[in-house]
Amino acid sequence: MDRRFTVFLVIALVTSIYEVLSNGNLNDGDDSFKQFDELEENPAHKYSKEAQKGFEMEEEEVTIREPSGTKESFKLPINMPPVKFSFCVSCGYRQAYEQFAQILREKYPGIDIHGENYPPGILRTVGAQVIGMVKIALIVCVVSGRSPFPTLGLETPTFFQWMLSNRLSAALMLFLFSNAIEGMLQSTGAFEIYIESERIWSKLESGRVPSPPELFQAIDSHLAIRRGGAGRFGSSSSFGIDGS
Helix, strand or coil: CCHHHHHHHHHHHHHHHHHHHHHHHHHHHHHHHHHHCCCCCCCCCCCCHHHHHCCCCCCCCCCCCCCCCCCCCCCCCCCCCCEEEEECCCCCCHHHHHHHHHHHHHHCCCCCEEEEECCCCHHHHHHHHHHHHHHHHHHHHHHHCCCCCHHHCCCCCHHHHHHHHCHHHHHHHHHHHHHHHHHHHHCCCCEEEEECCEEEEEHHHHCCCCCHHHHHHHHHHHHHHHCCCHHHHCCHHHHCCCCC
16 A cells, blocks of 8 residues: 555544544533432422423433422513523533523523524634535545546645545545544534523533532522622622623
8 A cells, every 4th residue: 555545544543533532521521411410319309290201311411410409480580581502512412401491491481592502713613614615525526536636737646546446435534534523623512501691601611511500590690680689699700600
């Protein structure tokens, strides 16, 4: 096998290993979810049957522990602001968002909750888009058996000649390799919670997600501030982020 092609495979292997390690570091933040994984054997608090079923997920999915204490419903004030979750979809945090949303709807009936993907930086976004377009172009060239290099006035590299001779394997390798890089660029590890435009929790800054009681307290604190009673609950800096 040509030396240059061997180097290409080594680079692909190293990048794939780096992706695994990077995802492992990102998922280190998932340890903050583990505080919810061990459900109490006899919890004093019980949700409705519909909500309770939401917690009976597979072991690999993020599970949120039921908060202890008696069930308490909160009467929403007039003009209750919406709650927004901004999270990393590629990190697998959608399930956590759905469970948090269910818990909040149980405690605050009628609350407006939105969830969206936390966008990566502009450079990461542009990089992922460029890689995606290059991936499609290369796969089309490989599958069609045409080399783009002569059109550019260049000699077709040996590794690309090998790819043209092994179209299926080369197309699959390009697809997996480029997807791995795109995934690295799009992963942020974010799980941010907002009330209107005010952020009340940041996993990027605190390194973890809130427990349900902490989230309830953060929301109650914000509502108290709107009513002029901030002194009773404290500031949002107690919930994992600075009061900026």
